[in-house]
Ligand SMILES: Nc1nc2c(ncn2[C@@H]2O[C@H](COP(=O)(O)OP(=O)(O)OP(=O)(O)O)[C@@H](O)[C@H]2O)c(=O)[nH]1
């Protein structure tokens with residue numbers, strides 16, 4: 193019984209066999225999906241002898257996404273459907289995994305439908321380490337503008353890396369290569385998981401963390417060049433995504449505490465597959481005035497709760513954050529660690545995440561101010577520095593977790 197894949201699709205595909213499944217989740221992506229399908233098709237012809245299936249798992253788009261998908265000429269087989277279950281990117285991807293599992297397809301690729309920089313060779317980079325038996329899960333390694341990927345840079349990348357022992361630069365990049373072994377592992381989990389934020393934007397951090405904690409092989413990273421897609425302004429569009437991603441990350445910390453509490457775990461680099469292309473990403477604009485005022489307003493709104501949660505030594509700092517709308521890296525790390533500990537209390541979860549959003553805005557605001565006029569490389573160095581600090585402060589997390 194499939195949970196997210198419609199029965200008629202299951203019946204239609206039953207006796208088929210493919211070397212690769214390429215899953216494209218979509219929701220209102222009529223202007224960008226054609227290019228993604230075209231590149232996926234070429235990738236299948238070039239690297240999989242034409243034996244691949246392109247799957248569009250749609251969330252009930254109100255535009256012509258599905259028509260465009262079908263009208264795009266391809267040599268490969270393709271199929272589109274609206275998945276079952278709660279609305280979200282995770283349900284869309286889960287249903288694609290149900291296809292791969294059903295057909296025993298050795299490797300599955302996920303690519304977002306808003307990608308404008310995808311090329312056929314991305315399919316090779318995302319799959320070869322799996323086919324060669326080196327890895328069972330491949331994450332994307334892109335060149336991104338310094339203000340793209342703010343949830344990744346300020347929380348997912350540093351925290352996931354230092355907790356689970358591999359530096360994975362884009363743990364929630366969205367474009368992944370996944371082995372059949374991992375697909376089966378994901379689908380073997382309780383079906384309840386598909387009723388949580390994993391069915392929404394929590395899917396990426398859940399898949400990556402599970403691969404880090406339960407995979408038998410190291411994660412590899414595929415060098416893909418620039419990620420050009422429909423970008424979002426952190427202060428205006430990333431609130432719901434932040435809640436789903438970070439909520440899932442905190443939940444996973446509890447589930448995997450036996451792994452990251454272990455003594456002497458080192459953080460190793462995740463190997464990169466392929467040469468890193470020399471490209472310049474499209475700039476992302478951040479409305480800094482709006483970001484700071486969203487930070488200040490949010491902190492004010494949640495002030496009592498924030499103060500009740502955080503340890504007294506942070507109170508003075510927070511008074512300043514409330515006035516300035518900016519937050520430094522060291523305090524941010526302590527805040528994340530304290531919030532992660534409190535998140536084990538089910539009754540506090542909603543409020544914790546709600547009140548962490550404005551603090552994240554404040555952290556991004558200071559990062560933007562400190563890197564304004566500086567190169568992407570400079571910004572990258574700051575992110576690396578912050579990761580090292582997350583690592584250095586890990587003892588603080590462990591102490592508090594035990595207390
Ligand atoms: N089926 C389905 N797909 C979705 C849904 N929400 C997002 N997607 C798809 O998931 C992919 C990624 O979503 P985006 O909104 O581009 O998010 P993102 O690029 O990961 O996020 P940022 O990097 O923060 O901009 C796209 O292909 C979307 O169409 C949904 O509710 N249902």
Ligand SMILES: [Mg+2]
Nearest residue numbers: 304306421422
């Ligand atoms: Mg996108």
